[in-house]
Amino acid sequence: MKILNPRDKFLSNYEVSVHLNEIKKKNNWTFKPDEDTSFSKKKKRFTACGLDLEVITRDLSSYLNSSPCSVIKDPDSFTELLKFLNEFDLMKIEKLQIVNSLPRTMVCLYAVVEEFDSRFDEDTCDKIIGKINELFPVEGANEEEGEEEGKFEDAEDTPMEG
């Protein structure tokens, strides 16, 4: 094994979750009983790529589904947000973090972007949060649901692994 380039490109959480869904679809994997089973009923699960890939796909997609970036549903709104962020003088990793965590409050945005208050004014902050809320509207109940789902998963996983 030789590592040619440890960091060829950055990936956003959204891109990773799309890639994982492709893997799941290709192998007919489902990890929850209530998941969309339209494709898994007909064909058998493929396991040639090993158990480890299955484990990490299950755990990572369940984490990504409960994270803020799960509200991104299509590539169009994703690119629109990135184009909007390009207008500002933000570092690449800062843009990446905004796309990953989709901050909806000032505190969250200030935490992600270093020295936000000296580099930008409050208008910019409002604009960014406004754009996020416009592109990816979220209902108040959503967050609680996500958390509960995560816990439910944990409880389910234990017997499977043992």
Next chain:
Amino acid sequence: MFILSEISDLVRIPPHTFNIPIKECITNELSKKYANKVVSNLGLVVAVWDILDIKDGLLKPGDGAAFVETKFRCVVWKPFIGEILTGWVSECTSDGVKVKMEFFDEIFIPKNYFFENCSFRPEDKAWVWAPDDETELFIDLNEKIRFRIEEEIFVNIKPKSSAEAVGLGQEDEENKKDKIPPYALLASCQTDGMGCVSWWD
């Protein structure tokens, strides 16, 4: 944060997979080797992203398999220093708080990386932050917590016996606990927005 890493490796293709397309076969073999594994100083490999180059297969005397030199890219999870992440509290001790992220559990927030006026309460088994004299904020088990990555620790772990090296070692609970994780992260909760997510909403 996820990155794409470019790696080259010699892949052994077992004879019984000669009938399936080479690309698929190599992806499967690479997944078996790399998925959900920590590569030292690189990070946690998640999955193969794409295959860039496949060289001609080589043979070894006494082995029916083909050996193919491949160049590929894979998705690696490696947070950078200063990245803000969220996870769930899995353990509270007087030394600090352990955080899990479903797919990665080795995140630790040591006691000196907390807010000022933070203290551990043994009777509640929880960390308490007192931002002012009247308020008390608890960091409890299973609470969603936001933290900043401060340090990454890679440990090169060698198998203890030859049986373990080929994957035959008995892995009981006690053994697992004693093991040093190959990749661990130190995190902090010191600035605004860190700590339990519910505090800041």
